[in-house]
Amino acid sequence: xxxxxxxxxxxxxxxxxxxxxxxxxxxxxxxxxxxxxxxxxxxxxxxxxxxxxxxxxxxxxxxxxxxxxxxxxxxxxxxxxxxxxxxxxxxxxxxxxxxxxxxxxxxxxxxxxxxxxxxxxxxxxxxxxxxxxxxxxxxxxxxxxxxxxxxxxxxxxxxxxxxxxxxxxxxxxxxxxxxx
Numbered sequence: 001x002x003x004x005x006x007x008x009x010x011x012x013x014x015x016x017x018x019x020x021x022x023x024x025x026x027x028x029x030x031x032x033x034x035x036x037x038x039x040x041x042x043x044x045x046x047x048x049x050x051x052x053x054x055x056x057x058x059x060x061x062x063x064x065x066x067x068x069x070x071x072x073x074x075x076x077x078x079x080x081x082x083x084x085x086x087x088x089x090x091x092x093x094x095x096x097x098x099x100x101x102x103x104x105x106x107x108x109x110x111x112x113x114x115x116x117x118x119x120x121x122x123x124x125x126x127x128x129x130x131x132x133x134x135x136x137x138x139x140x141x142x143x144x145x146x147x148x149x150x151x152x153x154x155x156x157x158x159x160x161x162x163x164x165x166x167x168x169x170x171x172x173x174x175x176x177x178x179x180x
Contacts, residue, residue, distance in 0.1 A: 002043055002117045004110065004136075005118055005119060005137075005138060007118055007119075007140065008122070008139075009027065009140040010140065017149050024144055024146075025142075028169055035072065039075045041116070044082065044117050045082070045117065049087060051121035052120075055076070059092055080094055082095070083095055083098060122154040134179065137177040138176050162177055163177060
């Protein structure tokens, strides 16, 4: 049975992107390698439209990529992706468009897939959390202060239970929480 995990990098003040929608600065090489391993172990990834469009960056090789970036792209491309959208008409390679009853789809998906499914995007995660289906929150805290922007949590959450923490990469920590 799959577990739904909402994992994203965020600033010290709780934002995943600036007010103009630009994500945090790219991770350093060590943190990037952590994410390479993480993505390589996933059963798949669940995206909202906006986050999927950001991540499509990894669909095509770039000449200026370092080895760890090429490794991430290969692992990202190999994972199944489910894209929740009412506006998209099609999605790219190894991706499935989801535009019906999200709760039924997720319950069926979790019943037939083993492993972790990464949930990407605060609005999508909030909707899934409201259905009671987020199994774990992973907050990758980066040493930046944005002052405003798109918050990690797109709404109030009931109390959470600290499940673990660790230092990752050059200058970040990951906090793991489960619903209490």
